[in-house]
Amino acid sequence: MSTPDNLVEAKNLSVKYGSKHAVDDVSFTIPKGRVVGLLGHNGAGKSTLMKAMVGLAMPTLGAGGRLTVLGLQPRSQREQMLQGACYIPDVAILPRWARVQDVITLMSGLHPQFSAERARALLKRTSVRLTDKVKTLSKGMVVQAHLALIAAIDARLMILDEPTLGLDVISRKAFYELLVDEWCDGERSVLISTHQVEEIESLLSDVLMLNEGKLVLNISLEDMDRRFVALSHDAAVADRMQAAHPLLRYRSAPSLGGQRGDSTTVFDGTPPDELLKLGQRVRPSLVDLFVALTRKPELDRQHF
Amino acid sequence: MKTYLTLMQREWLQHRFGWTLLAVVPLGLTLLLLSVGQIQMSSVELGEVDQVGAGVLTSITMLVTSLAMFVIAVVTSLFLMSGLARRDHQDRSVEFWMSLPTGHSPSLAAPLVVHLLVVPAAALVIGLLGGWLVSLVLVTRLLSFEAWASVPWGLVWSAALAGLARVLAGLPLAFLWVLPLVLATVLCNAYFKRWAVPVLALSLSLLGLSLYWLYGQPVVSELLRDVLVNALAALVTAQENPPLPVDGNPLSVLAMIPAWAWADWRLAFTALWTPLFAGCLLSAAALFALLVDWRRRGAGAGG
Numbered sequence: 001m002s003t004p005d006n007l008v009e010a011k012n013l014s015v016k017y018g019s020k021h022a023v024d025d026v027s028f029t030i031p032k033g034r035v036v037g038l039l040g041h042n043g044a045g046k047s048t049l050m051k052a053m054v055g056l057a058m059p060t061l062g063a064g065g066r067l068t069v070l071g072l073q074p075r076s077q078r079e080q081m082l083q084g085a086c087y088i089p090d091v092a093i094l095p096r097w098a099r100v101q102d103v104i105t106l107m108s109g110l111h112p113q114f115s116a117e118r119a120r121a122l123l124k125r126t127s128v129r130l131t132d133k134v135k136t137l138s139k140g141m142v143v144q145a146h147l148a149l150i151a152a153i154d155a156r157l158m159i160l161d162e163p164t165l166g167l168d169v170i171s172r173k174a175f176y177e178l179l180v181d182e183w184c185d186g187e188r189s190v191l192i193s194t195h196q197v198e199e200i201e202s203l204l205s206d207v208l209m210l211n212e213g214k215l216v217l218n219i220s221l222e223d224m225d226r227r228f229v230a231l232s233h234d235a236a237v238a239d240r241m242q243a244a245h246p247l248l249r250y251r252s253a254p255s256l257g258g259q260r261g262d263s264t265t266v267f268d269g270t271p272p273d274e275l276l277k278l279g280q281r282v283r284p285s286l287v288d289l290f291v292a293l294t295r296k297p298e299l300d301r302q303h304f
Numbered sequence: 305m306k307t308y309l310t311l312m313q314r315e316w317l318q319h320r321f322g323w324t325l326l327a328v329v330p331l332g333l334t335l336l337l338l339s340v341g342q343i344q345m346s347s348v349e350l351g352e353v354d355q356v357g358a359g360v361l362t363s364i365t366m367l368v369t370s371l372a373m374f375v376i377a378v379v380t381s382l383f384l385m386s387g388l389a390r391r392d393h394q395d396r397s398v399e400f401w402m403s404l405p406t407g408h409s410p411s412l413a414a415p416l417v418v419h420l421l422v423v424p425a426a427a428l429v430i431g432l433l434g435g436w437l438v439s440l441v442l443v444t445r446l447l448s449f450e451a452w453a454s455v456p457w458g459l460v461w462s463a464a465l466a467g468l469a470r471v472l473a474g475l476p477l478a479f480l481w482v483l484p485l486v487l488a489t490v491l492c493n494a495y496f497k498r499w500a501v502p503v504l505a506l507s508l509s510l511l512g513l514s515l516y517w518l519y520g521q522p523v524v525s526e527l528l529r530d531v532l533v534n535a536l537a538a539l540v541t542a543q544e545n546p547p548l549p550v551d552g553n554p555l556s557v558l559a560m561i562p563a564w565a566w567a568d569w570r571l572a573f574t575a576l577w578t579p580l581f582a583g584c585l586l587s588a589a590a591l592f593a594l595l596v597d598w599r600r601r602g603a604g605a606g607g
Contacts, residue, residue, distance in 0.1 A: 056402060056602045075600075082405035095318070095397040102317045109310025110404045 006031050007157045007189050008053060008069050012062030014213075015048050022048040024213035025062060032156065033186040035203055038193040039290055040210035046193040047089075049210070050161050053191075054078075054087045070156055083113055085157040086150045094146055096135040100128055103149060111153055119152035122182060126174070140171030147175060151182045158183060160192040164199075172196065176203060201286045211294040221286075228289060229267045233279030241265040244275055248292035266292055307406055311414035312422070319384075323423065326376055331369070331434040338441040358451040360554045362439040363460055367467070369435030370428050374471075377427030381419040385486055386501065388415055389494035389595065389603075398603055408599040412592065420479050420486065425472055432468055456555065463561035470540060470565035474572055477538035481531055484584050487591035494598045530580055538572045 008030035015023040023045040030036055040046045051057035052067065055074035059067050067074060072081040094103060100123065107114045120130065126144040134142060143163060150158065164172045180203060183190065194200050207224065209217035219227065233241060241249060241263070249265040266284050270276075316323075384391075392398035401411065443452040492500035512524030547560035575581070 051602070054403065056399075058601065079405045079407055082403065087403040089399040089403060093396045093398075093400045095392070095400065096395040097318050106310055106314055106317070107404070109306055109313065110406050112405070 008191070010053075010067050012065030013049075013052065013067050014060040014062065014065075015045070015052050015057050016060055017048075021213045022057075023052065023059075023210075026210075026213075026215040028208055028215060028218050030157075030189050030191060030206075032189055034189045034205045035184060036189065036191045036206040036208060037197075037200055037204040037286070038191055038208045038210065039197055039286070040193075041294055043212075044210040044294075045213040046210055047161050050087070050089070050159050050191070050193065053159060054085065055081065056089075083111070084155050085159065086153045086155045087159045087161075088146055088150055088163050089161050094134045094142055097133075099131055099133050100145055101130040103134070103145075104130070107149060107152075113154040114149075115152050115154065119149050122148035122151055122178070125178065140167050140174075143167060143171060143175055144178070147178055151178065156188055158188065158190045160190065162193050162195065164194060164196060172199065176200070179203070197287050197290050198285065204286075207286065207289075209290065209293055216293045217289065224286075224289070225283060227269065228284045229270055230264055230282045230284035230288065231267070231271065231275065231279035232262060232264050232282045235263050237278045238263050238265075240278065241271075241275060244271050246271075248288055250288075264288075307410050308414050311406070311410055312418050315415055315418040322380075323426075326380060327373070327427070327430050327434075330372065330376065331430075331438070334369070334434075334438055335441055338438065338445060357555070358443045358447055359455045359460060359558075361443055361446070362436075362452065362455050363463065363558060365439040365442055366432055366435035366460070366464055369438050370431030370468070373427040373431030373434065374424055377424045381423050382486070385416060385419050386489045387493055388412070388490045389598070390497055402599075402603060408596045409592075412595055412599065416483075416486070420482075421475055425475055428468060428471055432464055456558075459555060459558045463558035466562035466565040470569055473569050474539040477572055477576065478535040480576075480588070481535035481538055481581070481584055484587040484591060485528075485531070487588055487595065491591055491595055491598070494595065494603075527580075531584060534575060534580070537575065541568065 006029045008028075010029070011027045013023060013026050014021055026049070038046050038049065048057055052059045053069050053074055055078035058075065061067065069081050070084045074081055098106075104116050104119050107119070108116045123130065123145065126141065126148060128137060128141050128145045128148070132141075134145070137145065147163065164175055167175070176199075179190065192200065201221075204221055206220045207217060208215060228247070231241070235251070238249065242265075244267065246265045246267050249263055251263050264282065265279070266288050392401060440452055443449075443455075489500055489504055492504045496503045508524055508528070512522065515521065515523045547557050547564045550556040
């Protein structure tokens with residue numbers, strides 16, 4: 001099996017549940033060595049998209065459409081594909097009857113790329129013992145155990161569906177540390193969906209943003225900085241900013257360095273020079289873009 | 305092969321505690337009760353026991369114990385397997401199993417083989433050994449330890465092992481006979497969850513009634529009866545005339561068991577070459593294919 005530079009290629013991909021398009025005509029690629037954030041509101045289609053990528057949901061391919069993961073069809077070549085990709089669909093899905101050692105034993109027999117030795121070494125970094133039963137572990141410990149097991153698979157692609165949901169901040173930090181330290185080596189790619197957009201921004205190299213099944217943004221973070229312009233300005237010039245049809249405008253919180261009453265306006269592309277002079281350029285955050293592209297841009301809101 | 309063995313190992317890891325209890329508790333209770341309990345028998349009954357002798361009593365004890373353990377194992381396994389399709393849904397671990405590169409067919413076949421073949425076979429062996437221990441306590445209590453020690457063990461064990469071999473050899477045949485019923489239950493569980501058995505029972509009843517009204521023949525009930533009878537006959541007593549004592553000596557039956565067991569199994573094997581068995585195999589294959597397809601489409605795991 002030859003490994004392409006694009007680990008995932010999706011073109012005109014849809015997934016339907018009855019008459020509802022959970023994923024609606026999306027196209028994207030995921031090259032190797034990338035950490036891709038899949039963002040979207042509840043029901044946007046993130047989990048469905050991930051399930052289609054691992055062969056658990058039936059895709060509908062438009063004219064000329066295709067979906068390949070590691071060069072393979074996820075549905076018809078599922079077993080082959082899963083030897084090179086690993087997937088955590090949810091944090092709490094390890095079999096509750098098993099001890100951690102049992103799961104290692106079973107994964108050793110069921111996954112040809114799994115290393116029991118590496119799994120035990122990774123688990124030593126956590127508070128999880130091999131003799132612990134899964135049902136006795138806290139949610140954070142189950143996440144750490146599951147990630148340690150998945151990271152012990154010598155795979156090219158890791159797909160994580162909201163792995164930190166419901167975890168406290170310490171568990172989330174430990175999770176990201178393990179992910180960055182043990183997995184991201186420049187050759188492997190991670191696709192991670194999360195609601196904690198601001199927390200994960202520093203880890204990401206690329207972003208895919210879904211809104212009601214449609215892909216509204218597919219961009220690297222480098223390009224994002226070049227494409228989107230955020231201006232911090234006095235509230236008095238808000239109307240002039242508004243006239244330029246920004247993506248989003250909101251009032252800045254004083255704790256972020258702004259004065260009470262200051263606003264921030266986000267533009268897609270460089271605004272006219274006269275507007276640039278009215279404010280100070282700041283880096284648009286992923287949260288800002290997430291709100292802008294998945295909600296009506298005219299709504300004023302408090303920055304968080 | 306490694307995948308199958310690992311999936312079978314999964315069954316052991318998941319159910320070892322329950323299986324150990326099923327093996328130890330009935331035998332342990334029996335041994336305990338026989339050891340310390342009171343065995344109330346009249347002098348006539350005691351005389352009959354004395355007449356029958358330690359050899360026959362030992363043989364019957366071993367037979368009953370192994371049969372009891374076998375029935376417990378089969379009932380438990382059938383109960384567990386009826387929920388095979390949805391057993392990993394409650395803790396959502398089905399998504400974990402589906403995220404591993406294992407085929408759908410081995411994932412479904414391995415537990416069926418373990419629970420419907422390996423576990424009953426193990427129960428038979430454990431029952432036979434446990435029955436030997438039970439016979440020690442029972443014969444000692446009713447007669448004497450010397451009576452138990454003087455049992456013709458060569459005769460008893462050759463008959464016991466022949467009988468065990470007969471049932472073990474018949475187990476795969478019985479498995480194939482009942483497989484369509486088991487798979488139909490599993491498939492109903494896949495789609496109807498806890499309503500599987502009522503839905504299946506209702507469907508078969510309605511089908512049977514409809515065919516009876518149309519053709520005047522109880523087709524469904526006769527088919528089910530024939531399948532179950534053949535499944536039982538695959539295990540034991542395919543022949544109509546079992547071995548009988550010669551010259552009033554009950555132990556003479558033991559000497560006939562090995563030859564009878566071989567002839568009996570050949571008869572059970574011959575019964576496979578019938579349209580009914582072919583229909584069972586085809587039905588089982590179709591139902592298994594439907595189950596694999598259900599699992600391939602996401603196994604109802606919120607996909």
